Amino acid sequence: MCGIVGLLVKNQKMRADIGKLMLPMLIGMTERGPDSAGLAIFGAPVADDERKFCLYTPDVVFDWQKLERDFAAHFGTKDKVEQNANHVILKTTVASDSVKAWLKEAYPRLSLLCVGQLMDMYKDTGTPAQVAARYGFQNLSGSHLVGHTRMATESAVTPAHAHPFTAGEDWCLVHNGSLSNPNSIRRMLEHEGIGFETDNDTEAACRFLEWRMREGDDLKTALNKGFDELDGFFTLLMGTKDQLALVRDPFACKPAIVAEHDDYVAIASEYRSLAHLPDVKNANLYEPMPEELYIWKV
């Protein structure tokens, strides 16, 4: 199974409350995905020359201040880290490759969840309500987000295997479904020099699409190539710095419903995650068609 949710808030005044609007959406998908949950949210951008690095520690007690001191000592900067439970966000002007190399060397137990200028990412094991409470999802603000509740069917239950998945910067993907050829996709991409962090099938789809877009395809072209290459069932919801995009496999094996309202666009696997949204009775409700790309711009 698995549940997906997406929310794009058009009404500027409501963006401060996007976390509160989203929380019942994510919890509404608990039966579809009780073992892990995750969220990628697009908020205020950092400065042009800065990047945000979202990091995860598996350790119950972790000395983030030491990380801050070590980072400052190594790079000679005064960058700060913001801690939130097992996550930390590091904002720095140091080049991404240097930061990634240093983290791998000095803090091998930390996982790098995402890099970008607008996107923060959270993912962890536990019920959606537990994960949301751990990281204070209800306090988040931003323009748009994608969320996921996971019922693992093909790989382990760990924070790294939870969705969203990301590759590149300010781009992420959540997936409801299963792929039957993730290993052949992986082998193909590994020949292109692309590395993998997990054995999760969604990571293969994520890296495939990011690779195509890095090679110059736009999202539509990349997804059309995805229809040729990805074998299996999928409803994919993607977030970029200024849009949400959704696509379903040719058999529409996995559900999705959209509510378009003057104030927001909300997407979920099922209507029960949309029922609480303000004035949803006046929203345009519809099911996305199979093999069609839907894009909503911020």
Add this chain to the structure above:
Amino acid sequence: MESLDLHKISVRELNQYLHKELPNKNGVKKLEILNPDGMHSIAAGMDAPVDIDIKGHGGYYVGGMNKHANITVHGNVGWGVAENMMSGTVRVKGFASSAAGATGRGGTLIIEGDTSLRCGISMKGIDIVVGGSIGNFSGFMAQAGRMVICGDAGDGLGDSMYEAVFYVRGKIKSLGADAQEEPMTDADYAAVKELLGRAGFKHDPKEFKRVAGAKKLYNWNADANQEY
């Protein structure tokens, strides 16, 4: 009229009431269910002649396995509405998601809007009337019963169908294996008229075409070389 609010009771409590207490009560012939909010299995397993109005959008399996009840959903429904229905009526005022009326054995399923994929899959005697269009792979392995589609049909309509009959008013994107268009007879026009009347849709039966199984799949054909 009795009113049951799903903000106050659970679906399990609702269905236990509908199954166990309601049939023994005198007088209750009509009830409404408030705040369905996309919850699953609302009024599934009914076995009593009662009118039920669901005021809002239902989730999966609304009115599943229905026997005798007349259920109206004043909104949309998720997957598998009226799946395996035995008798009675389920009417959806909005649209229905995938597998509407799947495996249904009897009764009438009316969907005023569109349905998604696999409508009437493996139907076994149910009558389905769709006011809008139906998605791909509808009527797959349909064994018995009738389906009237006032709009268009998607890809692979009636793939591997048996004795069921479909009447389509709009365009058919493609027919599935062994499904074929056939001439309408007087009995077909009468059947469409009667089913449209049941649903309250006003179309001319002359606008419909008949789709049924060519029955070439009934026996194994070793020479077909897996090409059907």
